[in-house]
Amino acid sequence: MGISGQDLIYACSAIGAGLAMIAGIGPGVGQGIAAGHAASAVGRNPGAKGDITTTMLLGQAVAETTGLYGLVVAFILMFVKPF
Amino acid sequence: MILCEADFAIKGLVNYQMFGHTFWLTSTHVSMIIVTVVLLVFAFAANRSMKKAKDVPTGFQNVVEIVVEMLGNMVKTNMKQPRKFMNYIGTLFLFILICNLSGLLGLRGPTADYGVTLCLGLITFCMIQYNGIKCQKAGHFKALFEPIPLFFPINLIGEIATPISLSLRLFANMLAGTIIMALWYGIIPLVVAKLGIPAFLHAYLDLFSGCIQTYVFCMLTMVYVDDKM
Structure with a gap:
């Protein structure tokens, strides 16, 4: 069977999209650390649960950003097909 | 094998010619007009209920008071001059919230279009620069050369990256949501997957x-x- 150059580029784009999602490791670790520290903070001071939850969610949402950059790159490679 | 007909792209509905270019009215515009109409109706209803406000709030007046109080508290705890920015932050909050929630009604959310979020980010960028120049005068530009002048390029990139990271964060989150929902709804042979999940x-x-x-x-x-x- 004949594989044209364009097919090869699409295949490599799919592999590249998969590799771009390795970026998901970082936010996972970061969010886990934030959640763990929030849990211990609630254990130490249960009265401040509301403030701690808000701060934790804000921090996690910001930490998520780098993973989302990887996601955007993967989407562009998969669906926009720039090459 | 599970087939998937994903349909999450921005669709052009009407095109027209202007200055030799072809412009499209897309599904983003339609969703945004619906969101704006909803917000306008809410604003008029709030205005009407506030004109005949009672000491003991009832019904819709309760809702309006909760929203205003919540937004006011959010701004007051985070800013030095809350009165100046309460209107803008409140508008921004309600607009983005309704835009994000419009996915529940089957619309394609306007915030899943980079054109919308980049504009919001650029408004923030302009506010940052305007307030910096207004409040710190020359100190605003001097801050670019700190701690040593060698750091100027890094500081400049840091300033320019602010609106981009702000807008990309919102855009990527909502786009991911839109795509996952479209993929899930697009699973063809599995009708069971569309019940409840x-x-x-x-x-x-x-x-x-x-x-x-x-x-x-x-x-x-x-x-x-x-x-x-």
């Missing part, structure tokens, strides 16, 4: 993620602007 996905991707990202966008806008004052 989309409700959980909507609850997480539209409700939870949408509310959190709205809060984060407004919070970061406040923090950045407040930094320069």
